[in-house]
Amino acid sequence: MEKNGFYSMRTSALRKLKTTMSKIETKNLDLFYGSFHALLDINLEVEEKMITALIGPSGCGKSTLLRALNRMNDLIEGVRITGEVCVDGKNIYEHGTDLIGLRKKVGMVFQRPNPFPLSIFDNIAYGPRIHGIKNRGELEGIVQKALSDVMLWDVLKDKLDRFALNLSIEQQQRLCIARLSAITPEIVLMDEPCSALDPMATQRIEELMFELKKNYTIVIVTHNMQQAARVSDKTGFMLLGKLVEYGDTKQVFTTPHEKQTEEYITGRYG
Amino acid sequence: MSRSDNTVKKFFEKIIEKIILLNGFACILFVILIFFFLAKDGLALFKVSSPIQFFFGLLWNPLAEPPQYGIVPLLLGSIMVTLGAIAISVPLGLACAIFIGEIAPRWMREILKAGVELLAAIPSIVIGFIGMTMLAPFVKNLFGLPTGLTALTGSIALAFMAIPTIVSIMEDAITAVPRTYKEGSLALGATHWQTIYRVTIPAASSGIVASIMLGIGRVIGETMAVMMITGNASVIPHSFLQPVRTMTATIAAEMGETVIGSDHYFALFAVGLVLFAITFVINFFADMALHQQKK
Numbered sequence: 156m157e158k159n160g161f162y163s164m165r166t167s168a169l170r171k172l173k174t175t176m177s178k179i180e181t182k183n184l185d186l187f188y189g190s191f192h193a194l195l196d197i198n199l200e201v202e203e204k205m206i207t208a209l210i211g212p213s214g215c216g217k218s219t220l221l222r223a224l225n226r227m228n229d230l231i232e233g234v235r236i237t238g239e240v241c242v243d244g245k246n247i248y249e250h251g252t253d254l255i256g257l258r259k260k261v262g263m264v265f266q267r268p269n270p271f272p273l274s275i276f277d278n279i280a281y282g283p284r285i286h287g288i289k290n291r292g293e294l295e296g297i298v299q300k301a302l303s304d305v306m307l308w309d310v311l312k313d314k315l316d317r318f319a320l321n322l323s324i325e326q327q328q329r330l331c332i333a334r335l336s337a338i339t340p341e342i343v344l345m346d347e348p349c350s351a352l353d354p355m356a357t358q359r360i361e362e363l364m365f366e367l368k369k370n371y372t373i374v375i376v377t378h379n380m381q382q383a384a385r386v387s388d389k390t391g392f393m394l395l396g397k398l399v400e401y402g403d404t405k406q407v408f409t410t411p412h413e414k415q416t417e418e419y420i421t422g423r424y425g
Numbered sequence: 426m427s428r429s430d431n432t433v434k435k436f437f438e439k440i441i442e443k444i445i446l447l448n449g450f451a452c453i454l455f456v457i458l459i460f461f462f463l464a465k466d467g468l469a470l471f472k473v474s475s476p477i478q479f480f481f482g483l484l485w486n487p488l489a490e491p492p493q494y495g496i497v498p499l500l501l502g503s504i505m506v507t508l509g510a511i512a513i514s515v516p517l518g519l520a521c522a523i524f525i526g527e528i529a530p531r532w533m534r535e536i537l538k539a540g541v542e543l544l545a546a547i548p549s550i551v552i553g554f555i556g557m558t559m560l561a562p563f564v565k566n567l568f569g570l571p572t573g574l575t576a577l578t579g580s581i582a583l584a585f586m587a588i589p590t591i592v593s594i595m596e597d598a599i600t601a602v603p604r605t606y607k608e609g610s611l612a613l614g615a616t617h618w619q620t621i622y623r624v625t626i627p628a629a630s631s632g633i634v635a636s637i638m639l640g641i642g643r644v645i646g647e648t649m650a651v652m653m654i655t656g657n658a659s660v661i662p663h664s665f666l667q668p669v670r671t672m673t674a675t676i677a678a679e680m681g682e683t684v685i686g687s688d689h690y691f692a693l694f695a696v697g698l699v700l701f702a703i704t705f706v707i708n709f710f711a712d713m714a715l716h717q718q719k720k
Contacts, residue, residue: 227612259614269605272628282613285623338613
């Protein structure tokens with residue numbers, strides 16, 4: 156009894172500590188595609204309600220790392236992973252991890268907007284529906300909130316039954332973000348979310364990211380260095396599967412500790 | 426390389442081009458010629474018998490006095506056998522296509538695809554054999570019928586002939602669904618199965634419709650197997666457990682016994698014309714559905 160009391164005191168103290176603990180933490184993460192060693196000993200800590208950017212030349216493994224955070228790499232044949240990825244302190248690669256719960260908590264926005272070939276309403280209601288919400292009124296509320304979150308409600312409120320693929324690319328990407336916010340994730344992974352967009356649309360999506368930051372932890376992969384510098388709080392620079400440097404965005408861009416980082420951000424390669 | 430070499434080359438190029446062009450047009454030309462051939466003799470029936478008697482006549486009896494050329498029993502026979510076959514082959518084919526396209530590991534996928542294609546290679550007469558010797562007695566005993574040669578027997582046998590068509594086109598449609606749709610769904614926490622029936626199948630729906638259409642086209646034109654196992658009684662069918670007679674079987678069975686240029690002969694051509702019209706329309710819609718998919 157006494158022992159239990161002591162134990163629970165200790166865990167509550169630990170819980171208090173956890174508020175400052177990182178949202179995602181990778182420990183000695185290695186990833187192989189068959190015999191190709193794609194990620195080498197990655198140790199990354201992502202903090203809550205901040206935007207963390209991953210930059211680096213194409214093929215450096217930044218998308219692979221991102222997809223390791225919600226186990227989307229599971230879909231690819233021949234992927235092998237060692238090490239840990241902890242979300243809220245729990246290793247998601249542990250045997251018996253609830254993948255559905257994980258992906259509900261760690262959502263993803265893709266490089267090319269990928270709305271389903273359904274109506275706007277059905278796209279957003281998709282997530283809530285598969286997680287068991289059937290009530291029409293409730294779904295309507297969720298759709299309205301989700302569309303308001305991405306500033307599309309006023310534009311689309313009378314067109315909810317339209318086919319989603321007829322929207323502009325920017326609206327499609329916003330819709331995909333709304334689709335995600337409808338299942339209220341805690342973490343949003345963005346894989347080059349603006350690479351299909353023009354500069355104006357990119358700017359508006361970046362503004363949206365600042366809004367989203369209030370409620371979500373965001374990890375964004377981008378090969379646009381300016382974008383990383385503009386939007387992120389933390390930046391990680393990757394090269395050939397290694398996380399070369401990780402720190403506050405300002406520090407990484409102004410006084411990089413590593414020579415390779417400096418060479419990359421000054422445009423010597425990439 | 427001399428200059429004359431080049432001119433010879435160019436000359437042959439031109440010839441080959443023309444030959445290919447000719448072949449391309451020939452295909453269309455043949456269809457048109459077949460249509461006219463059918464139409465010429467088929468429409469000749471209406472000189473001696475009214476279209477109303479033909480299209481709405483409830484009796485097909487060329488030996489009666491006067492002969493009766495009502496297509497309704499044959500049409501219903503064909504429709505019944507076809508619907509039965511589709512009702513069996515579509516669920517089976519869809520399940521098979523989903524398994525091959527979405528679930529099976531790669532090595533198994535190759536084996537299954539080869540197997541399905543092999544099914545298409547079985548001559549219809551062999552299916553007729555199996556239907557006659559195995560399926561018909563089975564149906565007879567199962568339902569306690571006087572004969573096992575029924576519409577149901579025909580439907581089951583034809584289902585196996587439609588399945589290869591249905592599976593291969595459905596499977597193409599399902600694998601053609603962009604990976605990004607599936608990833609988007611899985612990333613929202615959907616299960617594999619939820620992703621299949623909520624995203625993949627709706628996205629592949631026009632291809633699926635096309636496959637069903639082409640399956641129907643395949644079944645409705647089939648002759649040998651149905652002639653062997655559907656019993657060939659030209660009556661208006663009331664149940665699947667009765668013998669029926671299809672349009673194709675009627676033509677095949679009676680053509681040899683008619684006098685060229687007789688009313689009976691023209692009537693069979695008219696049946697052929699109806700069959701042609703049906704398959705033409707079905708193929709047309711299947712084609713439209715496939716084009717929709719590509720968009």
